[in-house]
Amino acid sequence: MTFATCDLCDANEDKLANGTLTVLPPMFASFGKQVAFSGPAKTLKVFEDNVMVRAALETPGQGRVLVVDGGGSLRCALVGGNLGVLAQNNGWAGILVNGCVRDVLELNACEIGLRALTTHPQRSMRKGSGDADIRVSIAGVAIYPGDWIYADADGILISRGQL
Numbered sequence: 001m002t003f004a005t006c007d008l009c010d011a012n013e014d015k016l017a018n019g020t021l022t023v024l025p026p027m028f029a030s031f032g033k034q035v036a037f038s039g040p041a042k043t044l045k046v047f048e049d050n051v052m053v054r055a056a057l058e059t060p061g062q063g064r065v066l067v068v069d070g071g072g073s074l075r076c077a078l079v080g081g082n083l084g085v086l087a088q089n090n091g092w093a094g095i096l097v098n099g100c101v102r103d104v105l106e107l108n109a110c111e112i113g114l115r116a117l118t119t120h121p122q123r124s125m126r127k128g129s130g131d132a133d134i135r136v137s138i139a140g141v142a143i144y145p146g147d148w149i150y151a152d153a154d155g156i157l158i159s160r161g162q163l
Contacts, residue, residue, distance in 0.1 A: 003038065005154045008163050015159065024156040025139045028115035031101060032084065036152035037094035037113030039065045040162075043145050046130035047071045050078045050123075056132070057083050061092030065113075065149040069136035070099025072117065076124045079116065081106025088112050096149060096156065098138045113151055 008021075015021035042064050044052050048071075056066055066087070070078045079095060081103030087095055087110065094113035100120035101107060107114055133145045143149075143158050150157040157163075 003036065003150060003152070005150055005152050005157050008150060008157060012163060020160040021163070022141050022158045024141055024158065026155060027117060027139060028096070028156060029118055030115060030153070031104060031107045032094070032110050032112045032114040033108065034094065034111060034113035037065065038148065038150045039063045039093035041065050041067045041143055041145060041147045041149050043067045043069070043134060043136045043143060044130060044132050045069045045134060045136050046078065048073050048076050049125045049127050049129050050083070051126050051128040052130045052132060053078055054083060054086070057086040057090060057092060059090065061087065061090050063091060063093045065093050066095045067136060067138070067143050067149065068095065068097045068099065069138055070097060073099050074118065074120065076100065076122045077102035077120045078124055079107070079114070080123065084110040084112060084114065094149070094151060096138075096151070115151055115156060
């Protein structure tokens with residue numbers, strides 16, 4: 001599926017107006033080989049702990065986008081090279097991280113799309129705490145499990161349905 005977020009915005013001004021299509025603020029850096037990616041969201045809410053991130057990426061992605069609300073923490077990375085390879089090998093379309101990543105050279109070699117706030121060399125804790133398949137909020141934008149994520153070089157869209 002090829003798309004451009006600019007074209008999707010232009011063609012769906014009614015959805016932008018009624019809030020069923022939202023643009024995330026331009027605060028995310030791009031990683032991975034896939035500049036553009038889309039798919040339904042699987043949501044996680046974690047804080048400085050990536051056990052649930054790994055567990056999710058170990059399952060079949062089926063073209064979904066893993067949305068990780070890491071609370072915007074800049075104190076450690078939630079996704080690194082090993083998890084990028086897991087995502088690639090298990091069929092995830094991409095990962096959106098409200099937090100940091102590491103192993104950038106490894107991530108950039110993966111056939112996935114990845115957006116994160118920035119990089120951080122320190123790994124996260126491994127306690128296994130967090131929530132899955134719940135509404136998360138990233139930069140004031142609510143993202144529900146099953147919402148469609150569209151990301152490309154121009155931005156990231158959250159849609160209540162497939163466009």
